[in-house]
Amino acid sequence: MPIAAAVDPTLTRGQANTQPQYRPGESVAVSSLAGPSVKSHPWERMLAGRRPDISPLARDVPDDFYFVEFRTLTRLLDAFDAGDLWGTHLFNQAYREADTAGVGERLKRQLAIESDPRLRPFYDLVVEEVAVAGSDPFVREGSDVTLLFRVKQPEIFHARMDAFLSDAERAHADARRTTGQYLGVAYVQIENPERDVSVIAADPEPGLHLRSNSLAAFRRVVAAIKGKTEDGTVVRRLGDTAEFAYARTLMPRGDEREDGFIYLSDPFIRRLVGPELKLTERRRLVCYNHLRMIGHASLLFRTEHGRWPDSLEELARAGDAPGLFGEGALSCPDGGHYTLSADKTTGVCSRHGHALHLTPNVETPAAQVTGAEANEYHAFVEDYNRYWRFYFDPVAIRLKVSPEQYRVETIILPLIDNSVYTSLASALGGKPEALDSLPVPRRDIFSASFRLNKEKYLDDLGLVEKGAKPGEPAYVFGHPTDAAMNAKAADFVSRGLGNQVGFHLYDAHPTFDLNTASLLGWLFGSGVGHGARSLGGEEFYIALALTSLNSPVYLSFPVRDAKVVDDYLTQLDTVLSVAARNERRGRWLDFEYDFYKYQLPTGETARAFGLRLDPARLRFFWARVGSGLYVASKPFILEDLAGAAQGQPPSVAQGQPAGASQTQAANVDADATGHALVRVRAQNWNDVLPDYRLAWAENEREACLNNLAALSDAARALSARAAGQTGGQALSGEAFDRAVVELADRLHGTHHFCPEGGTYHVSPDGRTVSCSVHGTADAPRQPVGARCASCRI
Ligand SMILES: [Zn+2]
Ligand SMILES: [Zn+2]
Known part of the structure; x- marks a missing residue:
């Protein structure tokens, strides 16, 4: 960040x-190097003797492994699929790349686990709980991954799982089966030199089945289960630590909002940055x-x-x-x-x-x-x-995976030291509230709501003190105001407004050709394990700012005391009128203020304020409507909000489509209680959708065409003839096309595909490759008007 x-x-x-x-x-001996010196939290003190429910699987892994537990294997597989789906498509959009490492598929092959949908009832029947653990996150390049199963019906489970092992052994001619023992636990290992199958399977305890792709990691897990290593060193287990217990007091096990739980412990993060x-x-x-x-x-x-x-x-x-x-x-x-x-x-x-x-x-x-x-x-x-330094906090994430909803919640654990998190925690502090409860117009497509720690701001702004000190001037738009005004301002913030602010994005035809689909990909794809290109926080804020330039936006503040708010707005009118009459020419920049009041069709008073810096003009509009104070970048937003508050259609203004005039019931949702909430209202994406779709489809084309260089290289190599060599190619037609993609995939270690479902064909001379949907780099084609095949929004 x-x-x-x-x-x-x-x-x-x-x-x-x-x-x-x-x-x-x-x-230099690596063991002589010291890692970062950031402190750990006093977990025991924070836990304060509480004893939350800890799953037995958490007590089977070392404390410096990442740990992911799922209630059912089916949910874990769903999360894998969703991860691949979202990861893949967001990367198409953000980086215009259409290749996939297929990490989930590769792991399942390595570990000889089949996930055919027909097997899911079987898994649900015999697997009570499942967890994934590993010592580092470099799964894409190659990392240890260990699966732990708690099994309800061992006989049925083993018959199936042993069959998977034999299948994997048969499928790889070069696979070797060996057996061994570690700390008294017998295991079977099947591995081939390329390691596309690499599995160690064992049952260290009744009802517990292990599958790991690495013998070293397997030994670490078995040592954790047994409590000590071969030389008698005691192993710290994640489930026994105070930090894990503390995380489980905040996100209790068995909560209905939890399908999966991901935990990156303090020792794991220390290992990540350790020498x-x-x-x-x-x-x-x-x-x-x-x-x-x-x-x-x-x-x-x-x-x-x-x-x-x-x-x-x-x-x-x-x-x-x-x-x-x-x-x-x-x-x-x-x-x-x-x-x-x-x-x-x-x-x-x-x-x-x-x-x-x-x-x-x-x-x-x-x-x-x-x-x-x-x-x-x-x-x-x-x-x-x-x-x-703030990276040293453990990370806990709760997942809910269903076809309709993919819900991710994370907690930020409090830090003792001064850091970004403490400032965030103090900005968003206070008791969690039901967020996003104000009525929302039909065309609201994206909201972010925050519960603010208002008292903190009052202090920071000095409003409280200034309000109390008569005679001291303050400045509003460069004009001195008096203590009465300051008192009103303090009152306005402390008594008039509630504790929240919402940022909302409105549905409209984007003004600039700014690629919002790509920006959203950027926003949500940032940092999803794309190696060196993974993005930090900076891009997130830039993307957010650009998005707001591009579409109509508004801010919402719940109102606690309407009279206090109205008084303050009236008082402010005077100040702003004065500001607008006095021209600002002759200073460092020539700009003028413009201010006026007007009535909304529903009767509320609205205000407009303009900042003119010729030829540009920045305007915003505000009004208190019902129990909300709104600041909008376009006047019609206030009209829609007023209509929504009254539960009746607002007048259709400025040629906006009639579809915009419907309202939506206020959104009160127990799930929305917290300090911050982001909501994408995809059901309201009407005007933006054609633009988003086109931008999306354009990105898909670019991603597809970016694959062609790698594919043509492979095609040229495969169709090259040795000097004096004659006769046709060994392969031709579709078989040759497939061989080209396979070779490119192996060379680059990823799968090249057309996101729109096109197929790649090699030209008869074997020199160029084209996509059946998108053509070639020299003659690109873009399917127009058609809905893109991969749009899921
Ligand atoms: Zn090497
Ligand atoms: Zn294509």
Whole structure:
């Protein structure tokens, strides 16, 4: 959150020492490096002896693993699917990319778990509870994932699950089955070299089934279940910690609003930024880039010579690689040995594995690093301690997954130290209230409501004191007012208004060609594990500001005392009239104020205030209507609001469509109680929808066409003939088209697809690829008028 960090007063406190600590060439033990020094909360004190219900599965995992528990496996699978769906489509929109890593599918294959919809009744019958845990979040590249099942009917469950294992073994000719034991727990392991199947299955206790894709992670979980490791070291279990119990006092287990619960503990976040994981992942990334480069060099070789290379040496000799991979700057930083994969589409590292399924970090912890790496980590810690201190809070998220609703709630745990969260908590403090209770016009498409800690603002504004000190002038739009006015202002805020503010977006034809669909993708896709491109908070605010420029907006304030509010508005009229009569020319900018009062068709008094800075003019309108005070960017919004308050249609103004004139009942909702609430009212998207749809479809086209370069590269390589080689291609037509997509997918480690359901075809000369819906990059096509296939809004 760069913006938030910018206002954090701790930033100005002292200069960090970022002098290098080590000589670049020296060898440094990772265990000698210290992580960020941010404190933990006093959990025991915060828990204050309470004993909330903790699931047995939380007591089966180490405290430095992330932990996700679901009431049913079906809900977990739904969440997986929804995650893939939303993740995929939002990325199409935000980054104009149409490829998917298919993380959920890949994991299910690795772990030999089938999720056919027909199996769901079976799962619901035999699985009582399920959890997912792991030591780091790099699931897309390759990470340890362990599933824990509490089973109701072990015999039925095992028959099925064992069958899945045998199926996976049969499906991979190179898979190997081994058995072993750890801390007295017998396990079965099935793995192939590429690791697209990699599963360890065991039953450490009656009614508990484990499935992990990593032996190292499996051992950590078994040690947690048994309470100690092989050498007798006691293992701290997540479910036994005070912090987890504290989170469960805020989000109780078994709440009907909970299908799933995600918890990222303090030790997990410490591990994320700690030296071992940071340096291990850094080395793995360098290696990963080499493995991918090998794949691209190999493709180039195939295109030039009409056959795949035999070895890395041959690639280097042919000049298709920048040198010999595995030597000098092109070697694995963690000492791995590189070879060409069996299908020649990537490199394989003896330490970090295959590019499509990297060996999880938990299996390859870096023990010794160079002085240069240690210095880099040291600089990171210095930065972290300065800027990112608030990151050390655990994160708890509650999920509700149903076809109609995908609901995500999170809690921000209170911090002891001064930080962004405390300022947020104090801004939004006080007792939670039912938010968003004012009537809403039909054309309200998006709302964000906040419960403000008003008393805090009164202090900050100095209104309380100023109101009490007669004779001291204050300034409203540059004009001095008197103490009476200040008293009214203080009264207005403290007694007149309620504790809330709402921001609302209105349905309208967007004025600028601003891509709102892309902005929304940006807003909600930000930070969803897209690696280095994941967005921080800054873009969120920019996107929000741009959206408000683009569509009519209004602010709503619930009114507590109508008379106080009206008095203040009347008083303000005088001040504003004076301001409007006095021209502001001759100062640093030539601008004029404009102010007038008018009646809404329903009788309420409205005010308009304009700021003219020729040729631009910024206007806003306000009125108290019923129990709400509204400030709007367009006059017709006030009319709609007045109509909504009266429960009758407002007059149709300014050529707005008649559909806008219906009203909607006030929205009082027990679910809406809290400090902040965001609501997307998709049912009201009428005018914006054609524009959104077109923008959406345009983004889909761009995303689709962005795939064509990778696909044509693959097509050229596959259709290349060796010198003297004659005869037709081994594959042709659809089979060749499929082979091209498959090769591109393996080379890039993602799946390339047309989001509109088009299919990719290779031209007869094998040089270009086109989409059946969108054409080619040179001759793009955009289906016009048609509803886009992937729009789900
Ligand atoms: Zn490596
Ligand atoms: Zn397409």
